[in-house]
Amino acid sequence: MSDVEAEVAGNLAAVRARIAAAAAEAERDPDEVTLIAVGKVQPVERVEAALAAGQRVFGENRVQEAQGKWPALRARYPDVELHLIGPLQSNKTREAVALFDVIQTVDRPKLAAELAKEMARQGRRPDCYVQVNTGEEPQKAGVLPADADAFIETCRVEHGLPLVGLMCIPPADEDPTLHFALLRELAKRHGLTRLSMGMSGDYEDAVRLGATHVRVGTAIFGARHYE
Template identity: 70%
Template structure:
């Protein structure tokens, strides 16, 4: 497990790299949001980042988010949490109760369920549509060829607050074409937020317009495994 002092140092390093990359491409560092990914890491590790001043986090699983973050939010009320992993329809209510944004809207049944729960709860959260840019069978996300119609349905039929798009490029392909594709789809729909780039490629993602980069390992170290 990475120590609290190392987490603070890692966080500062990533933030400095984000700022430098943004400035290199004539962007404001404030326009690039670092989503610190807590997958498998303890609440104590999240608190180390919070104590260092960071406030935006991401979790892959609703159950893990619900177990770790309500107590942290009580101590740090300005904390923001994004769900960045696949969402099952039976977890919609818990996701909306726990998170401030869902980055993985990718099918009609899920979109309809989120719309119904938002109407019932009166909550407002930001939503991103996940695009499966590599059309990988094992990966969630709407395929690029279906993205335009799906985005329209989400906004016009389901009245969802779609703010942007998210993608996870194939691990064995260069990410640049996937980042470019996401940007093109977003531009067609006037969407300004792009969640793309992880620990290994977030600097390239910033170069290509990312507004949110999802970084876990570079901050918290290798994922923790349960004994």
């Protein structure tokens, strides 16, 4: 085992142990929580180390980056589940529907309509989450909480999307638990069972508040190095 493989495997084990401990505190089954390893701008060597350690659920922020990385990896690991967790441009829906198993960032009517068309065209229906901008931050993607009820119904009734859950990214300078609780209540109101919330700095809080999916990057792979 190489140094990188040992490091990533150790990090994965530590994150999984912390998820299990947080679940136990909340009297939840740790198996109810899916760890999404976020490979954004990580070297392929580190992603391969996570695959070698048994990780099979991954998240990517950009369609283009995922296209350059995952077709070759999936040829060797066909059981990988790939989530799009970054903003999706309407003109990238064809590629997104073809590549991803889950699209977590549905956040506007035009995108919902384009996804519905593309799913019908390809005969492929990735699970969808609505991204909610719980902090109402102008620079951040996501439907505003006040508009979420109507948008969820539009996705389901008008577009027939396979909507399974909600996703949020709380403001960096606020208590994330308030945002996680808001998302949980919104999901409950609509009978949505999956909650994607919590990242490297706050995933334990998210698990305690009902997260079914946590998105962890740097705690597994180390710091990102942007070119």
